[in-house]
Amino acid sequence: AMLDPDRGLSLTIARVVQRLQGSSLHSQLERQARVSLHKPEIKLESLKEDIKDFLKTSGWEKKLQNAVYSELNVFPLPCHPAAPPEHIKEPLAYMRKAQGSWEKRILKSLNSMCTELSIPLAQKRPVSEQKELLNKWNEMGTDEPDLSLFRPVYAPKDFLEVLMNLRNPNYENGEQPSFRNHLGLIQVPLKVKDISELKEDFSELGLNIGQLGIDDSAQVPPEFFENEHVRVGQKVLAEEDSAAAQQYVRQGCPTAFRADLWALILNISNQPEDILYYEQLKSNVIQHDLLVDSLIYKDVKLTASNDDYYFVFEDYLYQVLLCFSRDTSVLEHFTYSSATPPKSYIQGKLGMEEYAVFYPPNVNYNSFILSVAPLCFLYHEPSKLYQVFREMYVRFFFRLHSISSHPSGIVSLCLLFETLLQTHLPQLFYHLREIGAQPLRISFKWMVRAFSGYLATDQLLLLWDRILGYNSLEILAVLAAAVFAFRAVNLMEVTSLAAAEAVLADLSTLKVMPLLQIFLFATVT
Amino acid sequence: FGTMAGKVKWVTDIEKSVLINNFEKRGWIQVAENEDWNFYWMSVQTIRNVFSVETGYRLSDDQIVNHFPNHYELTRKDLMVKNIKRYRKELEKEGSPLAEKDENGKYIYLDFVPVTFMLPADYNLFVEEFRKNPSSTWIMKPCGKAQGKGIFLINKLSQIKKWSRDSKTSSFVSQSSKEAYVISLYINNPLLIGGKKFDLRLYVLVSTYRPLRCYMYKLGFCRFCTVKYTPSTSELDNMFVHLTNVAIQKHGDDYNHIHGGKWTVSNLRLYLESTRGKEVTNKLFDEIHWIIVQSLKAVAPVMNNDKHCFECYGYDIIIDDKLKPWLIEVNASPSLTSSTANDRILKYNLINDTLNIAVPNGEIPDCKWNKSPPKEVLGNYEVLYDEEMAQSDGPERDPRGRSGQSTGAKGSRARDLGKPVLTTWK
Numbered sequence: 025a026m027l028d029p030d031r032g033l034s035l036t037i038a039r040v041v042q043r044l045q046g047s048s049l050h051s052q053l054e055r056q057a058r059v060s061l062h063k064p065e066i067k068l069e070s071l072k073e074d075i076k077d078f079l080k081t082s083g084w085e086k087k088l089q090n091a092v093y094s095e096l097n098v099f100p101l102p103c104h105p106a107a108p109p110e111h112i113k114e115p116l117a118y119m120r121k122a123q124g125s126w127e128k129r130i131l132k133s134l135n136s137m138c139t140e141l142s143i144p145l146a147q148k149r150p151v152s153e154q155k156e157l158l159n160k161w162n163e164m165g166t167d168e169p170d171l172s173l174f175r176p177v178y179a180p181k182d183f184l185e186v187l188m189n190l191r192n193p194n195y196e197n198g199e200q201p202s203f204r205n206h207l208g209l210i211q212v213p214l215k216v217k218d219i220s221e222l223k224e225d226f227s228e229l230g231l232n233i234g235q236l237g238i239d240d241s242a243q244v245p246p247e248f249f250e251n252e253h254v255r256v257g258q259k260v261l262a263e264e265d266s267a268a269a270q271q272y273v274r275q276g277c278p279t280a281f282r283a284d285l286w287a288l289i290l291n292i293s294n295q296p297e298d299i300l301y302y303e304q305l306k307s308n309v310i311q312h313d314l315l316v317d318s319l320i321y322k323d324v325k326l327t328a329s330n331d332d333y334y335f336v337f338e339d340y341l342y343q344v345l346l347c348f349s350r351d352t353s354v355l356e357h358f359t360y361s362s363a364t365p366p367k368s369y370i371q372g373k374l375g376m377e378e379y380a381v382f383y384p385p386n387v388n389y390n391s392f393i394l395s396v397a398p399l400c401f402l403y404h405e406p407s408k409l410y411q412v413f414r415e416m417y418v419r420f421f422f423r424l425h426s427i428s429s430h431p432s433g434i435v436s437l438c439l440l441f442e443t444l445l446q447t448h449l450p451q452l453f454y455h456l457r458e459i460g461a462q463p464l465r466i467s468f469k470w471m472v473r474a475f476s477g478y479l480a481t482d483q484l485l486l487l488w489d490r491i492l493g494y495n496s497l498e499i500l501a502v503l504a505a506a507v508f509a510f511r512a513v514n515l516m517e518v519t520s521l522a523a524a525e526a527v528l529a530d531l532s533t534l535k536v537m538p539l540l541q542i543f544l545f546a547t548v549t
Numbered sequence: 550f551g552t553m554a555g556k557v558k559w560v561t562d563i564e565k566s567v568l569i570n571n572f573e574k575r576g577w578i579q580v581a582e583n584e585d586w587n588f589y590w591m592s593v594q595t596i597r598n599v600f601s602v603e604t605g606y607r608l609s610d611d612q613i614v615n616h617f618p619n620h621y622e623l624t625r626k627d628l629m630v631k632n633i634k635r636y637r638k639e640l641e642k643e644g645s646p647l648a649e650k651d652e653n654g655k656y657i658y659l660d661f662v663p664v665t666f667m668l669p670a671d672y673n674l675f676v677e678e679f680r681k682n683p684s685s686t687w688i689m690k691p692c693g694k695a696q697g698k699g700i701f702l703i704n705k706l707s708q709i710k711k712w713s714r715d716s717k718t719s720s721f722v723s724q725s726s727k728e729a730y731v732i733s734l735y736i737n738n739p740l741l742i743g744g745k746k747f748d749l750r751l752y753v754l755v756s757t758y759r760p761l762r763c764y765m766y767k768l769g770f771c772r773f774c775t776v777k778y779t780p781s782t783s784e785l786d787n788m789f790v791h792l793t794n795v796a797i798q799k800h801g802d803d804y805n806h807i808h809g810g811k812w813t814v815s816n817l818r819l820y821l822e823s824t825r826g827k828e829v830t831n832k833l834f835d836e837i838h839w840i841i842v843q844s845l846k847a848v849a850p851v852m853n854n855d856k857h858c859f860e861c862y863g864y865d866i867i868i869d870d871k872l873k874p875w876l877i878e879v880n881a882s883p884s885l886t887s888s889t890a891n892d893r894i895l896k897y898n899l900i901n902d903t904l905n906i907a908v909p910n911g912e913i914p915d916c917k918w919n920k921s922p923p924k925e926v927l928g929n930y931e932v933l934y935d936e937e938m939a940q941s942d943g944p945e946r947d948p949r950g951r952s953g954q955s956t957g958a959k960g961s962r963a964r965d966l967g968k969p970v971l972t973t974w975k
Contacts (some may be wrong), residue, residue: 162744279822283761332891333816336743401744402823482819 040095048297049091056084070540084263090266094291097270097495098419113358116429118192123427126186133177135170138315149313158308164321165329165338177319184209184232184468187427187435207457208442209464214429216440219448222502223544226494229537231545236276237486237537250278257281266291274493276486276537281400289492290415294408302407305347312350319461325395333481337400344396344410354418394476395421420497424472433495437471438464440501448547452512461524467504470531474500478531487536503536506543510534557913561590565885567896571904575911581812587913590615593624593882600853608857613735613907613914616881617758617860618853623844624862624881626731626940630665636847661840661876665733667692668712675732679706690878693729702735736875742820742866747773749814749866752883753841753933754903755858758852760936763845764906765838767929768895771812798973811892821872829872837866842934844876856916859907861899866962902928 044050060066066074079085114120138144149157188209217225229235234249244250253275260272261284269288276283287294304361309317324341328334334341348354377427396413403409423433430436445463447482456463471480475487490499507528508515514527556579561568568590572579580586591599591614599606600618606612624627649657666675668689679685689709691699703709712730739746743907752766819835821830841864863883867875869958885900887893905926908914 278827279819280827282823333812335747335810336812339744401820404824481816485819485823 036096040092043095044088044091047091048295049087051077051114053084053088053224056082086264090264090288090291093270095265114194114428114430118190118194119427119429119435122186122190126183126427130177134315137177143315143318149311152228153313154310161306161310161343163339164342165324167295180469181465182474183425183434183472184465187438190427190435205431206447207453208439210435210439210442212435212439214436216431216436216443217498219444219544219547222498225496226490226499226502226540229490229541229544230492234275235537235541236278237483237535238541240276254278254281257285260302261285261288264288268289270493270495272493273489277489279482279485280487283487286402286492287408287412290412292408292411292415292418294405294411295310298411299407301353302347302410305350305410306343308350309346314349316349317346320349324393327477328397331397331477334394334397334477338395340400340406340409341393341396343406344413345392347410348392348414348417351414354414371500392417392421394473396487398481401481401485418493420491423497424474434472437497437501438468440498441467441471442506444502444505448505449509449512452508452515455516456524459521459524460521461518463508463519463523466525466528467508470504470507471500475503475531477509479534479536480532483534483536491538502543505538506539507531507534509543509547510539555913557587557908557911558585559588559590561585562587562592562595563590563885564880567885567887567893567900570897571900575904577911586612588908589611593620596620600855608855608916610916611913613857613859613916615858615907617755617858618855619851620860620881622851623848623879625692626665626690626878627667627729629844629848629879630662630667630731632851633659633662633847636843658839659843661836661843661874663734663736663875663877665731668709668730668732670729672712676706678734686737687732688735689730689732703732729872735807736867736869738870740870740872742771742773742817745773747771747812748877749817749837749864749868750883751814751837751841751846751864751866752899753862753864754859754906754930755845755862756906757856758845758849758854759939761842761845761849762920762935762937763842763933764927764930765841765933766899766902767814767931768898769814771814771817773810773812794885811889825872833868833874838933840866840874840876842880845934846920859903861903898929902930906930 056079058076060078063078066078076085079088114123188211188212190212190302192212223230227233234253236250236253239249240246257272257278258281260268261281266288269285273285273289277491292298321342324338324345328338328341395416396409399409399412399416420432424437425429426433426436442453442464453463474491475484479487487499487503491497515524518524518527557575558580559577561572562581572588577588582589589595589599589612593616596614596616596618598604599608599614600915622632637648637656640659647658651657664678666672666678668675679687684704686702686704689701689703709732734756734777749769750770751769754764754766756762811819820828820833821833829863860881861883863880864879865877869875885896887896904911905928906922908924909918909926
């Protein structure tokens with residue numbers, strides 16, 4: 025049943041109020057209000073109005089606005105009040121079921137690894153080991169433990185296989201397969217946008233609008249766009265307005281402002297209590313040893329250490345990821361994620377909640393690592409780096425690792441990519457399919473890693489500007505299609521999957537904004 | 550016979566593929582040293598022989614070599630420091646604003662080489678300076694060696710007792726260049742990225758010293774130490790922490806063969822702009838260009854500006870945590886060995902662009918040409934300083950042009966840093 029809009033609004037308001045009540049912002053606002061009573065401009069007769077004015081002029085109202093805006097961005101709109109909580113996680117039953125099976129598989133794999141290696145999932149560290157770890161906290165990269173027995177729990181292509189096998193049991197496609205049907209790998213009937221809808225959604229990327237990543241190139245005089253854009257950026261930062269920042273970054277962030285703009289959009293304040301929270305997570309890491317730590321360690325060694333840009337930040341990656349796997353505040357996002365975290369207990373403390381540790385649904389840390397690494401170019405304070413990553417994860421990246429029907433979920437992105445390609449480059453699509461090179465097989469790894477590790481860092485950051493600006497991951501699918509369009513001529517000449525992979529192996533020279541702009545706004549549809 | 554007649558004949562005594570492939574792709578012909586050659590890419594030992602008084606080698610107009618006869622004025626650590634000190638004193642004598650000093654007596658614009666002394670000659674002067682800061686660390690480098698050989702750190706006078714003895718013995722003790730060391734104040738507050746120390750390697754091509762014309766290669770790189778930097782004294786002996794030479798890092802346990810511990814300069818720029826802001830980053834890069842040009846101006850008067858010569862230098866620069874760049878040394882023979890695939894490509898392109906500037910059109914050279922290549926052949930080089938242009942034109946807004954997108958940032962634009970020379974490069 026459709027929800028009455030007023031009802032929906034009051035439910036949303038109630039939920040936001042409930043979430044903000046008892047938050048540190050709430051207590052700060054109360055404290056500010058109390059402090060303001062001493063001020064001469066606060067008069068008893070007009071107490072309520074005067075305090076409100078005070079909060080506005082002192083910038084506290086803006087902070088509250090940002091917090092509300094953040095809540096609205098992150099949490100989905102409520103559906104019918106009678107809907108059970110699973111529906112907020114994922115409305116489609118067959119998707120929930122598929123996610124559940126996938127999780128079981130992962131957990132089984134983890135458990136068997138534990139048994140094989142005789143290592144518990146979680147155990148308390150002996151004191152001497154704790155001391156040692158504390159000492160080398162800032163240089164875990166120099167360790168060389170024997171990790172040969174640890175294998176990655178799964179590879180991206182395993183996940184792709186699962187997605188390819190998704191079927192909606194209620195959907196009967198009786199038609200004979202024809203080229204009009206979807207010929208890609210994803211066979212579930214989710215609604216995805218077409219180019220005209222994308223053009224509307226991403227209107228700020230249009231040909232007539234200035235972009236960083238295009239209109240700031242060396243050949244363009246800065247007076248045309250760049251100078252003004254920088255000026256506006258300074259204003260947005262001075263106003264500390266999350267909503268304005270989100271709108272602004274659609275045209276890209278000047279490099280010097282990016283760190284602050286992203287933090288503003290994600291509503292990250294780096295207050296003392298945030299730093300304390302991070303330190304607490306760090307001490308959890310020191311005290312308890314988790315099986316996933318070794319997996320994290322191995323994955324960082326394999327991915328970041330060998331990357332031209334990210335190797336420098338190897339040590340930060342361990343710190344962030346080890347803390348992340350112990351961060352129970354991340355559990356909140358599972359209310360709107362289709363995933364349910366497998367839970368485990370420190371050895372010997374079965375059932376005791378304070379000794380519970382959860383496993384993020386994606387224990388293939390490969391993708392995690394690549395989503396932390398670019399942030400190291402922006403934030404060098406560990407607690408701030410951590411918070412930004414965590415917020416990016418619970419807003420966006422978790423959707424790349426779980427099976428859901430959400431428009432920014434990996435299933436929808438795959439389908440969007442395939443549909444765009446099939447609709448606008450049918451010859452290319454058909455050719456690749458004929459030679460056994462289904463395009464998704466190549467582009468899947470790009471999307472599941474949000475292109476990290478494939479694009480040059482400055483280009484990646486321009487792309488992620490737009491993820492934040494549009495609060496959606498759909499741009500990943502559009503870029504993937506744009507890349508194929510760009511290399512279409514070479515791709516038409518290949519005759520094997522391997523050759524197609526080779527044409528698309530190196531994306532490090534691509535400029536993402538021109539590709540996106542041309543694909544969306546300058547391609548004949 | 551027609552096709553062979555116009556081809557450049559080349560010789561080299563450095564067997565590196567990045568060189569040879571470049572010669573071959575131009576259709577040049579390899580010949581032996583004792584034959585008629587047009588282009589000789591020589592090692593520094595060979596250049597010593599070519600221009601030594603004994604051999605009396607006379608180069609003809611169609612012969613070009615890749616070193617200046619007395620390049621060591623710039624590339625030997627002790628001579629570089631000596632020339633820069635002389636240059637500063639001369640400017641001071643002239644009353645030039647460049648030689649301005651601050652209230653502590655330090656040059657404001659020309660303090661870019663860490664305090665350095667020659668050993669054993671300046672031993673006593675060094676001790677005086679050392680005692681002012683007894684907790685400081687100093688780096689000992691042999692004058693005549695490269696690749697990090699023979700370098701060690703000291704923080705106690707007792708560690709260099711040998712040079713104290715040498716300085717006290719009678720003056721006829723031969724100070725052969727093999728025994729001479731320089732001792733420099735160690736930069737113990739380097740800028741760290743990811744907790745790691747790094748230095749910058751920049752390539753600078755000089756086609757003539759008088760008038761000075763030099764080009765900077767846009768694709769320089771940062772070399773990272775594989776081990777976490779710590780200024781702690783117990784790690785002084787651990788060369789993997791302190792030295793960034795690839796030759797040394799390559800043997801560390803953590804050396805990685807895929808990226809070789811290197812970052813492009815454009816990565817560095819992106820990181821600094823993102824974490825420190827645009828103004829300070831631009832200022833840093835302007836200062837780096839400045840110190841390179843000043844070092845060349847310092848040696849220009851003593852350089853044998855032989856018209857048969859050009860030279861591609863490898864500049865080593867360290868940035869401290871206040872974002873001040875320091876000139877550590879200049880290499881006449883930057884390594885042409887490649888440690889990774891990317892490296893190989895970089896060095897191949899470097900040689901290619903160098904040859905395009907030094908040997909116009911790839912044709913038999915005429916050393917009397919004006920050494921002013923058209924803009925199109927610069928490739929990844931950009932003009933760093935052109936004395937002739939700087940003197941003939943008035944102050945220009947952007948004398949050096951902008952670099953392309955490949956550097957990830959624009960080339961420097963003229964900025965008013967309060968130093969009139971920088972904005973006009975006069």
